[in-house]
Structure formats: C-alpha cells, structure tokens
Amino acid sequence: MKVLMFGWEFPPHISGGLGTACYGLTKGLAGLKNIDVLFVVPKMFGDEDQSIIKLKGANTVPVSKTQIEFEGTQKKMETIEIKSDIVPYLSEEDFWELKKKRFPAKTRFIQTDNGFKINFSGKYGDGLIEEIKNYALVAELIATENTFDVIHSHDWLTYPAGIAAKNKTGKPLIIHVHATEFDRSGGNINPVVYSIEREGMEMADKIIAVSNLTRNTIIEKYYIPPEKIEIVYNAVDSSPRKHNLNFRKNENEKIVTFLGRITMQKGPEYFVEAAYLVLKKMENVRFVMAGSGDKMTTMIKRVAELGIADKFHFTGFLKEDAVAEMFRLSDVCVMPSVSEPFGIVPLEAMQAGVPVIISNQSGVSEILDHAIKIDFWDTYAMADSIYGLLKYPSMSKHLKKAGKIEAGKMKWDNSAQQVSKIYRDVLIKSNVKV
Structure with missing residues (x-):
C-alpha cells in the first residue's frame, strides 16, 4: 500500500508537537510491511533525516509558471507557459485585455524562480494562507506524477493539498486533526481557518482525531457525523536523546519546567501564578519557561510584577538536544494547557524520568494514570501539586518510576498499526484491493 502524506514541518525544523507527531507516526508506518509512505512538506532544508522516510519538498517541484517585473514601471506581469499567439511590442493594456480573453476568470497566477519552482518559507508567518494555496497547487502536480492508494493530510495547513490530490486522482482522503481553531484561539476563531478545517473534514473519507476531546470538538463545532471519526492517540519516540552532561545544577536546588509554545492555548x-505561590513557601526552587510565542513578553512583565524574576528563567525555543538537557535538569514538568488536543511533552518528560502535572483539559489526560491532573485555572491546586512533588521524595520517586514505565508502553508502532487499519478499511469501502 502506498500513502501520499502531506505535512507542514519535519524535524529538525519544527515549532511544536505537530512535526514531532508526524515524524513519529511516519517512522512507525515505515516499520510495517507493505506500507510505503511519501511524506511531502512545503520546504525541504536539506538536513532532514531521510534514512527511513521518503521526503519530498514542494519547493523542489517545477510548476512551469513565472512572474516578470517590468523595469521602470515596476508593474508585474504574470504569465503561464503555454503556446501563445502574443506578438512582441503589444502595449501593457493590450496584453491584459488579451489575457482576459485567453484564460478563465478563476485562473491563478503565481510567482516562481527561474526553475519554475515556488519559494515556500515552510513557516507560519505573513502570507501563510497564500502558501497553503500554493502548496495545494503543487500537491495536485505531485499527485499526478506519483502512484499511491490513499492520501493522508496532517492538520488544517495541508487539508487543501489533500483535497486537491483527491479531486485530481479520486483516491480516498484521510485527514489527521492534531488541533482545531477552537483549541488555538480559545473560541475567538478565525473564520478563514475554520472554513478550511471544515471543508477538509467534509471532504475526508475518514478523520483521525488525536483524542476523545478532539473528537467531541469535531462533532460539536464542525457538525461531522461521529461514525466518520476514529481516535488514534499519539505516542513518544523511544530513541535515546543526547544531552550535555557537563552542565550541573546546585545540589539542593529544584527546577520546575514549562515546555511549549508560550501562547494562550x-x-x-x-x-x-502557581510559581509565585510556590515561591512564597520554598526558596530552593527555580522555574523555567522553555519555548517562544506571542505571550512571552506578557509573561516576562508579569514575572517582574510579582517580584520573582530572580527565580524565573525564559530560555526561548529549545532544539532537541537542549530539550533532553532541560528534562535531565528538571524535577517537575507542568503542562497547564487551556485546550490541548493531546500533548506529547508530558510523555517525553515521563520517559526521561520526570514526574508531570497536566491539565484535565488535555487529550493525554485520557490515557495517563501516573500523572497529577488539575484544572488549568486552579493555580492553587497546581502550586500544591508542585510543592508536594518537591517536598515529598517518596511521591516524586513513585511517579518517576511508574511514569517512565507507562510512557514506555506508548509506542508509535502501535499508533501506526491503528492508522494502517484505517487505511485498509477506507480502501475496502472504496472497493480497492489491498
């Protein structure tokens, strides 16, 4: 079985859990017999690990379209490579009039480089929606040029690409919902993003949700029939992580870590606020907020207002080796997410032998037994949990040992087996031999 899979990021160029989850799942699928995955991203940087996974960058695919800029006027003329009866020396007005006659009103014109390739950034900044549209255009070309049985699109950024591939080939489409706009925005949704998500869900032959929490959101907010949705929980990569063993902390000092995007979600x-409460009771503890995001400046200001800046540290975004080092130094890891479809960080922390505190509003709380669970808004319960883990070694020791065993059972191989079954069920329903 051949799978055409669309993602938006791939290690080491990731900004959060999406890239980590895609990498883990594709590695798991690669280990199964008779499954061949071609994983497509908008941009390949050249340093990705392709020893197990076939990777293709949309930025490497020629689309035979270009954009020309007139010197002097600085006005842009977009063209598409076709047989043309246009003669030299036409005025600019005549050209545009002729173009309108030659091409349908919905014809899209895009800018490429000299090799007719689109220069994707592969990031999440300005021009994201335009990149998503261009990605879908290239996805159609990739679908035409490759043989496959099923299409798998990860998160809303790639749904248009999956739809384009499905429309071109008629192959079944599976979309993987790692998060929704309701999780990211706290209910203040972007209608453009919502419409992309909903179209993807409606066009999909099957939907994979990363938790029951996410499944319920899809049903209640996007009005999708429950029977269309399957739950496949994420897992954790069991590969050992390298870290810098030369760094040491003070013997009697404790470190409590928040690791993730510094956003509302x-x-x-x-x-x-919980750190402030703990520091009123304990002195030998430091708090670390590892990550980056739009609320970082606000958090720095709040830490200063509370007078705990000497006990609170901001590291910025951490790469894989630095994450391993952070876990090695941590005594407690806290994930106080307001709305977390799943949450891989607690599994990574547990695997590293760090006891975790997670919010009840997270998908991972559905499957973890050896983690302390609190409501995200209950800062007193969060502070009490942190204090208890730091003050009572027996509690910490138990969660370290039991948590590590529990996380060790959550393998991407198991998730891949479930996804493989979904592929086969969809193909059987589509009357395709597998």
Missing part, C-alpha cells in the same frame, strides 16, 4: 500565565 498552553496556559503559561497559570504556570507563572
């Missing part, structure tokens, strides 16, 4: 403000 992740609840960083509740971590700060």
Whole structure:
C-alpha cells in the first residue's frame, strides 16, 4: 500500500508537537510491511533525516509558471507557459485585455524562480494562507506524477493539498486533526481557518482525531457525523536523546519546567501564578519557561510584577538536544494547557524520568494514570501539586518510576498499526484491493 502524506514541518525544523507527531507516526508506518509512505512538506532544508522516510519538498517541484517585473514601471506581469499567439511590442493594456480573453476568470497566477519552482518559507508567518494555496497547487502536480492508494493530510495547513490530490486522482482522503481553531484561539476563531478545517473534514473519507476531546470538538463545532471519526492517540519516540552532561545544577536546588509554545492555548500565565505561590513557601526552587510565542513578553512583565524574576528563567525555543538537557535538569514538568488536543511533552518528560502535572483539559489526560491532573485555572491546586512533588521524595520517586514505565508502553508502532487499519478499511469501502 502506498500513502501520499502531506505535512507542514519535519524535524529538525519544527515549532511544536505537530512535526514531532508526524515524524513519529511516519517512522512507525515505515516499520510495517507493505506500507510505503511519501511524506511531502512545503520546504525541504536539506538536513532532514531521510534514512527511513521518503521526503519530498514542494519547493523542489517545477510548476512551469513565472512572474516578470517590468523595469521602470515596476508593474508585474504574470504569465503561464503555454503556446501563445502574443506578438512582441503589444502595449501593457493590450496584453491584459488579451489575457482576459485567453484564460478563465478563476485562473491563478503565481510567482516562481527561474526553475519554475515556488519559494515556500515552510513557516507560519505573513502570507501563510497564500502558501497553503500554493502548496495545494503543487500537491495536485505531485499527485499526478506519483502512484499511491490513499492520501493522508496532517492538520488544517495541508487539508487543501489533500483535497486537491483527491479531486485530481479520486483516491480516498484521510485527514489527521492534531488541533482545531477552537483549541488555538480559545473560541475567538478565525473564520478563514475554520472554513478550511471544515471543508477538509467534509471532504475526508475518514478523520483521525488525536483524542476523545478532539473528537467531541469535531462533532460539536464542525457538525461531522461521529461514525466518520476514529481516535488514534499519539505516542513518544523511544530513541535515546543526547544531552550535555557537563552542565550541573546546585545540589539542593529544584527546577520546575514549562515546555511549549508560550501562547494562550498552553496556559503559561497559570504556570507563572502557581510559581509565585510556590515561591512564597520554598526558596530552593527555580522555574523555567522553555519555548517562544506571542505571550512571552506578557509573561516576562508579569514575572517582574510579582517580584520573582530572580527565580524565573525564559530560555526561548529549545532544539532537541537542549530539550533532553532541560528534562535531565528538571524535577517537575507542568503542562497547564487551556485546550490541548493531546500533548506529547508530558510523555517525553515521563520517559526521561520526570514526574508531570497536566491539565484535565488535555487529550493525554485520557490515557495517563501516573500523572497529577488539575484544572488549568486552579493555580492553587497546581502550586500544591508542585510543592508536594518537591517536598515529598517518596511521591516524586513513585511517579518517576511508574511514569517512565507507562510512557514506555506508548509506542508509535502501535499508533501506526491503528492508522494502517484505517487505511485498509477506507480502501475496502472504496472497493480497492489491498
């Protein structure tokens, strides 16, 4: 069985859990017999690990379209490579009039480089929607040029690409919902993003949700029939991580860590308030907020207002080796997410032998037994849990040992087996031999 899979990021160029989850799942699928995955991203940087996974960058695919800029006027003329009866020396007005006659009103014109390739950034900044549209255009070309049985699109950024591939080939489409706009925005949704998500869900032959929490959101907010949705929980990569063993902390000092994007969704403000409460009772503890995001400046200001800046540290975004080092130094890891479809960080922390505190508003709380669970808004319960783990070694020791065993059972191989079954069920329903 051949799978055409669309993602938006791939290690080491990731900004959060999406890239980590895609990498883990594709590695798991690669280990199964008779499954061949071609994983497509908008941009390949050249340093990705392709030893197990076939990777293709949309930025490497020629689309035979270009954009020309007139010197002097600085006005842009977009063209598409076709047989043309246009003669030299036409005025600009005549050209545009002729173009309107030659091409349908919905014809799209895009800018490429000299090799007719689109220069994707592969990031999440300005021009994201335009990149998503261009990605879908290239996805159609990739679908035409490759043989496959099923299409798998990860998160809303790639749904248009999956739809384009399905429309071109008629192959069944599976979309993987790692998060929804309701998780990211706290209910203040972007209608453009919502419409992309909903179209993807409606066009999909099957939907994979990363938790029951996410499944319920899809049903209640996007009005999708429950029977269309399957739950496949994420897992954790069991590969050992390298870290810098030369760094040491003070013997009697404790470190409590928040690791993730510093955004509304992740609840960083509740971590700060809990830190303030703990520091009123304990002195030999430091709090670390590892990550980056749009609320970072606000958090720095709040830490200063509370007078705990000497005990609170901001590291910025951490790469894989630095994450391993952070876990090695941590005594407690806290994930106070307001709305977390799943949450891989607690599994990574447990695997590293760090006891975790997670919010009840997270998908991972559905499957973890050896983690302390609190409501994200209950900063007193969060502070009490942190204090208890730091003050009572027996509690910490138990969660370290039991948590590590529990996380060790959550393998991507198991998730891949479930996804493989979904592929086969969809193909059987589509009357395709597998």
